[in-house]
Amino acid sequence: MKTRAAVAVAPGTDLEIREVELDEPRNNELRVKIVASGICHTDAIIRDQWYPVPLPVVLGHEGAGIVEAVGSDVDGYAVGDKVVIGPAFCGECAQCLAGHPMYCVNFYDRNFGVQRPDGSKAFSDESGPIGSHFFGQSSFAEHTNVVAHGVVKVPDSVPLDILGPLGCGIMTGSGAVLNVLQPKPGSSVAVFGTGAVGMAGMLAAKASGATTIIMVDIVPSRLEFAKTLGATHTVNSKEVDPVAAIKEITGGGVDYALDTTGVPPVFAQMINSLGTRGHGALVGAAKPGTEAPFDIGTLLLSGMKVSMVVEGDSVPKEFIPRLISLYEQGLFPYDKLIKKYKFEDINQAFADSADGSTLKPIVVF
Structure with missing residues (x-):
């Protein structure tokens, strides 16, 4: 045809x-x-x-x-x-x-x-x-x-x-949070990047019961928009050190963090913002060969976990109906x-x- x-x-x-x-x-x-x-x-x-x-x-x-x-x-x-x-x-x-x-x-x-x-x-x-x-x-x-x-x-x-x-995009951000990070109610979550994937991750963090939700970006208008959708804190990483800011907000480091950018310095910031036994995830695509070195000698003592996540580690026939249900309830x-x-x-x-x-x-x- x-x-x-x-x-x-x-x-x-x-x-x-x-x-x-x-x-x-x-x-x-x-x-x-x-x-x-x-x-x-x-x-x-x-x-x-x-x-x-x-x-x-x-x-x-x-x-x-x-x-x-x-x-x-x-x-x-x-x-x-x-x-x-x-x-x-x-x-x-x-x-x-x-x-x-x-x-x-x-x-x-x-x-x-x-x-x-x-x-x-x-x-x-x-x-x-x-x-x-x-x-x-x-x-x-x-x-x-x-x-x-x-x-x-x-x-x-x-x-x-x-x-x-x-x-894809909404499933990726929300799935990384709900399927992989699985934040506990009352926990803290930082999301690096306020594009659609990052915002979906933020909405999922809010739906999961996280009570401290920190959005990190360099675009003031997007950070302000994130506040209207449920972010409790925003950090402009062009103006301040995001790692220091997150540790100050959380009293030592965030419980869960998500990097949606795939930018090596941002990935390092995400890792360094985690608290003891924190869990970070990367969903941002980067060109093959991209490297983001970080200090494994110091970070070993933190007990942290870092996950590389594709499509939110979702089973679409199970996860997409969940997202639709959350949307219909006004929670997503x-x-x-x-x-x-x-x-x-x-x-x-x-x-x-x-x-x-x-x-x-x-x-x-």
């Missing part, structure tokens, strides 16, 4: 909206009419080739839409189902079977290979095949074929056009992070995300 898609063609270049041909869904796939798709930092770094993903490709990995066709081997879905699309995973390796599909041993190939395991691609035009199945979905298209086991059915009670980011107002754009304005949405003027852009078809 013919459909429109935004195609990444070269680093640092605007996506091209093209009419493309979409092939038939395979027996393990669903064809989904995309209603809206979030834009994530990962889309930008793949467009710009931080990781060597073959171009041209249809990116997008925070899709939400309506099922239009169901593969012959797929159970549990029907035409008309409203869905959010999560990352792809094999479902068969030791990590998948242990309930940690975001650490699937085939995760890179299934999400960054931009083709099916058999080498076929779902999109094409007169120039030839176009990469598909980015994160199992390639949701910057009006219609796409997606891997069924990463798809989550959602209720009619929540507007479908705001749900896509629950499949992530919709306040969102700004919607027309599909035709997708490159403006990328630009606004890059300069920080929009926390979580969503393109609506």
